[in-house]
Amino acid sequence: MNILKPVLLLWASLLTAIPAHCWGFWAHKTINYYAVFGLPPALVAFYKPQIRYISEHAVDPDMRRYLVASEGAHHYIDIDRYGAPPYDSLPRRWDSALARYGNDTLQAYGIVPWWVPRVQARLTEAFREGDKARILKWSAELGHYIADAHVPLHATRNHNGQLSGQEGIHGLWESRLPELLAADWSLLTGHASYIASPTAFIWDRVVESGRAADTVLRLEAALGKEFKGQKWSWSERKGKLVRQYSEPYARAYHQRLNGMVERRLRQSIHAVASFWYTAWVDAGQPDLGKLQDKPLSPEDEKEFERMQQAWRTGVMKGRAED
């Protein structure tokens, strides 16, 4: 084994690591799936038969990033570029932020806290119009952006530890760790609540994420020094040797974080259910019973197909690892 090790390392360094996505595809699908169980009966009756769609399409916004360069900015905000917590110099209102920084800067640093209320408005409108396809589409996508806003590494310019020699931490936090440990977590998070101000709510979560980013990075740097040789494990995927964080390392990191990933996953689930519920209430609590049997539009099916094709090419447009 000792003789083989340098050879393995050399070989592996030539191979690509497992790509990371926002929260990981598994976590995004799980968040949307469990959010359905937090809804009141009138909404569960509509969402539950569509739970597969809601869960599968949770990752559409990530797939769109392989198709549309401007999509990336919807998933994050480098909030530390605007100063220190609570980032008071950054206007929460879009038009004020636009006037102060200009569109190019805002787009470059990411716009997730402004994007969530916009998608929320689209969902509310879809409920008002009784448009089943749009309700499902915007529910699934809104779930994605809300979940991203809960990830600390989506709220810092050092989003993949690339500024501190911690490349890969993004995938460790939001993919490796939940995929390894979530079987032991309780993901039923109780009843959805009405959100009086979606804008204030999502900004609070983003500011929390921004505050937590430092902890996420600092604790991993310290742990890496302690683990040294046991930090990585190797496995074969499709004939290629792939490096990933070892299980003991991921477990130790989870403990150091005092369960932060589990907490943020649960908060995401509850927030997604609450945003869906709020959109329905704001639309006047329409009766969704008559929408049950409407088929989805062929255009939506086509858009999904195009996104999947682009995603399969494996070339993300814009910034990766967010």
Ligand SMILES: [Zn+2]
């Ligand atoms: Zn994302």
